[in-house]
Amino acid sequence: DIQMTQSPSTLSASVGDRVTITCRASQNISTWLAWYQQKPGKAPNLLIYKASYLESGVPSRFSGSGSGTEFTLTISSLQPDDFATYYCQQYDTYSTFGHGTKVDIK
Amino acid sequence: EVQLLESGGGLVQPGGSLRLSCAASGFTFSGYAMTWVRRAPGKGLEWVSGISLSGASPYYADSVKGRLTISRDNSKNTLYLQMNSLRAEDTAEYYCAKGTGSYVYGPFDSWGQGTLVTVSS
Numbered sequence: 001d002i003q004m005t006q007s008p009s010t011l012s013a014s015v016g017d018r019v020t021i022t023c024r025a026s027q028n029i030s031t032w033l034a035w036y037q038q039k040p041g042k043a044p045n046l047l048i049y050k051a052s053y054l055e056s057g058v059p060s061r062f063s064g065s066g067s068g069t070e071f072t073l074t075i076s077s078l079q080p081d082d083f084a085t086y087y088c089q090q091y092d093t094y095s096t097f098g099h100g101t102k103v104d105i106k
Numbered sequence: 107e108v109q110l111l112e113s114g115g116g117l118v119q120p121g122g123s124l125r126l127s128c129a130a131s132g133f134t135f136s137g138y139a140m141t142w143v144r145r146a147p148g149k150g151l152e153w154v155s156g157i158s159l160s161g162a163s164p165y166y167a168d169s170v171k172g173r174l175t176i177s178r179d180n181s182k183n184t185l186y187l188q189m190n191s192l193r194a195e196d197t198a199e200y201y202c203a204k205g206t207g208s209y210v211y212g213p214f215d216s217w218g219q220g221t222l223v224t225v226s227s
Contacts, residue, residue: 036151038151042219043218043220044143044201044203044214044217045217046213046214049206049212049215055215094167094211095153097143097150099150100150100151
């Protein structure tokens with residue numbers, strides 16, 4: 001099974017900060033990676049697919065990069081609505097999610 | 107607007123059964139793979155099961171194989187998850203999610219609000 005390791009598990013940041021979350025795959029997954037945002041009591045929301053493609057309707061401050069085994073999600077300027085938990089997901093071989101990164105207020 | 111509405115969750119004893127449903131609207135249901143993803147309390151997301159466009163090909167995580175059965179009724183725009191031999195570790199919020207095409211493993215561009223399954227005596 002492909003394991004997905006996210007870091008950090010928790011990130012404290014302020015409005016306006018540039019935030020970067022990393023996801024590492026245990027084997028090469030090319031660019032078959034997605035990022036989701038989830039808020040308490042809400043369903044996950046797709047942000048990025050195929051490592052770097054922005055889902056329709058998602059603000060341009062979100063961006064994704066990487067290929068192979070190392071990937072990043074970047075929020076260029078953190079907004080109040082962005083405090084949430086973020087998950088990466090590989091869909092190269094079956095499907096595996098990372099354990100999540102909680103972004104909270106510093 | 108795509109809408110996915112889950113139902114059928116609840117409290118069940120270990121070894122018991124439940125049937126989850128997901129009513130879909132706002133898109134051509136038969137044109138997309140569908141899946142179930144769960145989130146256990148205090149844990150992350152886990153892909154549980156997916157099904158092909160026609161329903162002929164179901165797929166399962168090893169943790170649920172042989173106990174959970176996914177199905178779909180394209181005439182009713184509804185996805186199902188029959189859950190048998192439930193265990194405490196199946197306790198989770200269960201989400202129905204829509205694929206972006208025919209691939210059952212992701213990505214998932216629309217999700218329901220979830221239905222809570224609690225397995226406890």
